[in-house]
Amino acid sequence: MPTTPATGLDVGTLLDRIEGTAPIQAVEAAAEALAGMTGARELTFLIADFSGRAVVRLTSTASRTEGARTQEGAHAETVTLHGTVYERVLRTQEVDVQALADGARLTVPVTDRGDAIGLLELVLPTHPSARVIADIAGAAHALAYVVIAARRYTDVFEWGQRTTPFSLAAEIQRRLLPAAYTCEAGQFTLAGWLEPAASVGGDTFDYTLNRDSLHVSITDAVGHEVDAALLATLFVGGLRNARRKGLDLGAQARYANDALADNAPAGQFVTGQLVRIDLATRTAAVVNAGHPFPFRLRHGRAEEIELGIEPPFGVVPRKSFRLQRLSLDPGDRIVLLTDGMQERNAGSLDVAAALVATQDLHPREVVHELGAAVMHATGGDLRDDATMVCLDWYGGPQRRTDSENGADAALASAARPGVADPPGR
Structure with missing residues (x-):
């Protein structure tokens, strides 16, 4: 029996x-x-x-x-x-x-x-x-x-998780991504995803949660393959080092910018956005270094967040980057992305419409859906990495x-x- x-x-x-x-x-x-x-x-x-x-x-x-x-x-x-x-x-x-x-x-x-x-x-x-x-x-x-x-x-x-072999550039790029692509943490849920191009394009995303703050970054190094992966490594390493030194957001941007200016070959640069959310005051600041605008989904309507544009990281040595306010209301969904989502052969992809269509999904599923959408729009011919980070902001007490x-x-x-x-x- x-x-x-x-x-x-x-x-x-x-x-x-x-x-x-x-x-x-x-x-x-x-x-x-x-x-x-x-x-x-x-x-x-x-x-x-x-x-x-x-x-x-x-x-x-x-x-x-x-x-x-x-x-x-x-x-x-x-x-x-x-x-x-x-x-x-x-x-x-x-x-x-x-x-x-x-x-x-x-x-x-x-x-x-x-x-x-x-x-x-x-x-x-x-x-x-x-x-x-x-x-x-x-x-x-x-x-x-x-x-x-x-x-x-x-x-x-x-x-076991690699059903296709990684190139050397992809191996380097993989080491730059966070160990967990999704994080549920009370006041927010965050998820990131990277759809790699056939020729690795140097994209990264990263986040870390401290006692009173959430730091998020999305970056795109110029070029392709190993050169782009090494440039991304230099920038992300500089950014993490600055963050772990306890520097504020503006100082992190300056430190990572100078890491590129002092150590990368001339003409090499990284576009990106750095975000810091103060979990106590529920306010956010963003640095925008030559990067595509993020999107905000609020009350069922998706639109770009227009930010002041500053030079990419690594272009102007010793530059101080402007901190811009990022408006956050409970219920907001913020999506950061790289230009691989807006490549010319992905012209049929309407990111705003895709965000509205996926508004009831968990952020983990939103980034998967956006990744699948850009692959569909390009017919699988992705010519640059397409990377996205989706942040749902609740702003209130702990969520389950x-x-x-x-x-x-x-x-x-x-x-x-x-x-x-x-x-x-």
Whole structure:
């Protein structure tokens, strides 16, 4: 007789099971422990691919399948997202429960602060109660922390997420991007995305959250390939160094500008916008160095935010950049972008209309939709990197994260087959 999964699944016990395991074994150890605690017949972890259009099932080579990639004992099977339950769960962050003749299949988001790391798929011997589904959703959230910790020590997760090989320029560019592309943090939710051109164009985005401030940047280095990637590295390194010295926004801009002027070849420059939001006063300032205007979606209407234009970084040594006020009201959506979104062969893309059409989506999905839109507009012939950052500003008290909402949705309604109720953003 099949056993019914016990309620009150202990996440602490789950984490204890992986203590002492090697980092490369931590995720599999957590999966095995969870399978034992739930009575699951099958349990697999799928990590989100860097393309945003697939997930990758990571296992040992002992379970290899035809057409999958293998490397040093690791096995990666790529699954295209379009039209699948995996796509639906990643996009909605809702637990999917599919009734089987002899149990149920659950597909559960593995997410931390809105950053969709992957999915947990398991087959249970009986249809689970709402309590069990909520417990498994909580365990999947804990698994996100296991993945975050483990991937600091190994290339396996990074390798698995690359369904196409990276060039040297792309490898350099990848190191400049934040570890998590999405952050839910109470007063705001932020997400970024980079659609790379066939010839890497030197785009970057970055953010950091301090106790009283949020810093966001989007930049575009002149040129292509390794030269552009190295120029971007110099600028982003200067900007991060200035920020970590505790310099204010104006001083950060001057410091990074001089890093280029003093160290880059003549004629090299970087366009960009630097934003600092004071979370206590709920005010924002922006530096605009020769960069395309951002957009604001407010009350269902999207329009460009016209800013004063100053020279790109690296053009005028020892320059002091003007701080401009960035108006923020609760409910605003701010989108920063690079000129790859406005290339001549992307002329059919109306960014403002696209923002209105996606206004009900999470920022994580907005940047994916914009990336897909520019690829469609260019027929896949993207001649420059297209990068975007979407910031939803709430301005008030702490908001709940996807994982918290998803767990409650599972508890409230996942006793029935099908998809759990939406988290109610």
